Amino acid sequence: MQDNKNLIPDEDFEYEKELARKARLEEEDKEKARELEEQERIKAERERERAREQQLAKERVELMKIKSGVIEHSDAISETPDEIRKVQGFEKVTNFIYHYKILLIFIIAVLAAAAYMIYDTVTRKKPDLTVIMIANNGLEFRTEELSDFFEKYVDDRNGDGEVYVQVIACPLNPNSTDMSQTSNQAKALAQLQTADNLFMIVDSNTDPDFLDVLYHEFPGDYPDNKYMTENGLSLNFKFFANEVKYESMPYDVVLGMRAPIKTVQDSEEKMQENFDRDVKVFKEIADDLAKKAEESGDTGLETPPAKLKKDDSSSASDSSK
Template identity: 30%
Template sequence: MDKNNKNNDDEKLHISRSVFENARDIRQKKTEEEALRQQELQKKLAERERKKREERDKRLEEERKELIRLKQGIIQESEIIHEEQPEEIKLSFFQKIGNFFYHSKWWLGMGLAVAFIVVFLTISLVNKPRPDMIILFIAENQTVCEESALDKYIASFSDDNNNNGETLVSLYYIPYTDNPQKNYANGVDTKLTAELQSADSVIVFGNNKIEDVLNPDDVFVDLSKIYPDNPNVDSYKFMVENTDIAEKIGVDKKDVKDGLFIALRQPRKLMYSSKDKMQETYDRDFKVFDKIVNDLSE
């Protein structure tokens, strides 16, 4: 009886103690009870995790052994190891489009860049005016070739061969010198080989260094047979240094130097063209060459 009364007394507020003391005891008791519950819960969770680990380790060990048996050919298929099929995710039409662009953005970017370059080059090629004549300038003289009106001077004797409504002459500048390193830096050898194996041009400007790189007798026409009485003709060369070409193309006379001359290539079979094709170019451009010679001989 006394013991029951004591327990009942423990569960009641002691009137003789302050309200604050009673509240503190109640909180402490609840805290202790909560701590015990948490401790018990942690034990259960730990036990559950331990069992999961044991089951997982056991399954992995069984799968490892089964895999070894598969590799050794002891068994043909396994009831333990199953190939997991990924769950198919159904996407809407717009999600599929977005997914495609997301995963292909690098390839699409590269493709668009390549397409842009191709379109740009195609448009440039189509819109680029085709010259009626091509003249080779094999000499280091940028003033005469690129900073003068030489192309317009030659165009004044040319016809509109491509029927595009204008006469255009292109000068291909190949600045050959006696300095191999300079020639290499300017790509002279490559340009020279390519152009001399093409039938697109037969009129050539050169200077006294040209015989260092090619054999004139094999390349050029002997002009002395065409213009036997012309004082400016020296074998395959029509010397322009002593003519008024400087005035006609708008440069100082001192810029026409180093034995600058104009010559004609012989029609022959080339690496990139036939002799007949080069003969066509020769027959067309000789008319212009003849007019230049006559104009500078007056």
């Protein structure tokens, strides 16, 4: 077989060879550019999706706060509707989910909260007192010890022959929009929709919206108790931390009570009745702890408030296990 190179002048052969090389390099450069462009597109889409998820999480919480009466309006919720266009077939379904995903998430969260409340009501014994624990500092791992503490001050209200105090642990991180906070937010907000369960344990990291639901007149009601703060009774006692087996408990933990208001499910009058009943327990606890602190010369705790990182609600809790 005759060599094709011998049929082409050397200068033409080298020229064609160089053109082919340049064409190959140009194609490789274009392919790299396309790959880089695709990577940038994927990265940008991921960033947009992450931003959307964070906004959805924030709006979902704000909607639940509005629903439960914690706040009346939120600027964080977008009021500008997406542009409506005609769609057909399966695209109608995806379009509906896209435009109403906030509502769908809210409905799912409400249903989850309702399901939790129904399940909890059916499967557990009725408590004589319930405490909502939303402080996020590791104290949520001492619910049994907290129950034992509160049971010393409570009578058998439901007549079942035993005293039982339920501590609902739903630690919240106001700096986080992580989806793991959804269940705790739903659980806490579900409790605020009723006139029951007035006791709350909070700390300096607690979202101001939740602090707003507390009764703030205790310092004036009990002027002789120096441990009263605007949000309730300070639990800054070494003997209390030892009793609940949490020696490294931060010194900013406070026991408060919800102020009587009209809720989604109950009237203000009913909540006032519950408040008048439960405040007697609160006063007994406050007087007892203040007396013990004075008698023992308790100098208070030394552990500073927990530092909650953004989108890392478990940082303080994990370090306290």
